[in-house]
Amino acid sequence: MRASDKVKSAPISFVPAITLAVICLVCALLLAGTYELTRDAISEQEAQAAKNRMIAIFPDGNQFKEVRIEEDLKAQLISDGCACEEIHEALDSDGNRMGYIIVSRSFGYAGDIIVTSGFLPDGSIVHVIVTAPDETPKLGKEVEEKYFTDRFSGVSAGDHAENCVDMISGATISSKAVCTAFNKAVETFRTLSEKGVIGS
Structure with missing residues (x-):
């Protein structure tokens, strides 16, 4: 060529x-x-x-009002490792306080697990909802099931989940992630109650 x-x-x-x-x-x-x-x-x-x-x-909740937190208190929560994403005050149709909802998250086996925790004003747990879209079906995603989330009901803000909630066999990582996120919510509630931001 x-x-x-x-x-x-x-x-x-x-x-x-x-x-x-x-x-x-x-x-x-x-x-x-x-x-x-x-x-x-x-x-x-x-x-x-x-x-x-x-x-x-809170089925009877008529309004869910976001709780505003001062920046210095936010910094304290972050420093303590218990910062949460959202905090709402649940009010009924007459404007009476029903309780609080705290949204927290932790990394599970395959992705973030979001825990939505409901507290009565005295710190008792009403109900917990777990959202784990990336966890393994029929294993890690079991943390979303009612039989597991019901284990948190009745726990008080003075308790840590590991002490009173049994893990799911075969899904320990996902179970622990839920407990970690739940504990963040508990610590947040406790701190904000002590500061007079929320509570009865």
Whole structure:
């Protein structure tokens, strides 16, 4: 092959790479566009799911008011390792306080496990709901089942879950993650009660 032929054919070798780059760019743009189109809908679904969990804990709740925490207290909770994502005060139709809902999370076997804990004003646990979307079906996801979450009912804010809740056999990591998240909620309730932010 003559040198001139090599020069003429050289640019052709770049065609597959350029084609692949264009395809990747188009795919990235499509994914970004899909995310933008569905972001609001996903956020609304997540917000509704969170509200449904709160209603499941306090069925007679008419309003769930977010509890505001001062920045220095937030810093203390973070320092103590018990920072939670959300804290709501549950009110009935007459505006009377029913209790509090604290949302916390911990990493399980395959992803984050979210624990929504309901407290009476005196610190007693009303109900706990576990959301573990990434855990292994029929094993780690067992932590979502009522027979496990019912074990937390009646526990007080003075107790730690490991002392009064039996783990699920074969799903120890997931069970411990639930207990860790639950303990964060307990410590948060205790600290905020001591500071007079929440409580009876």
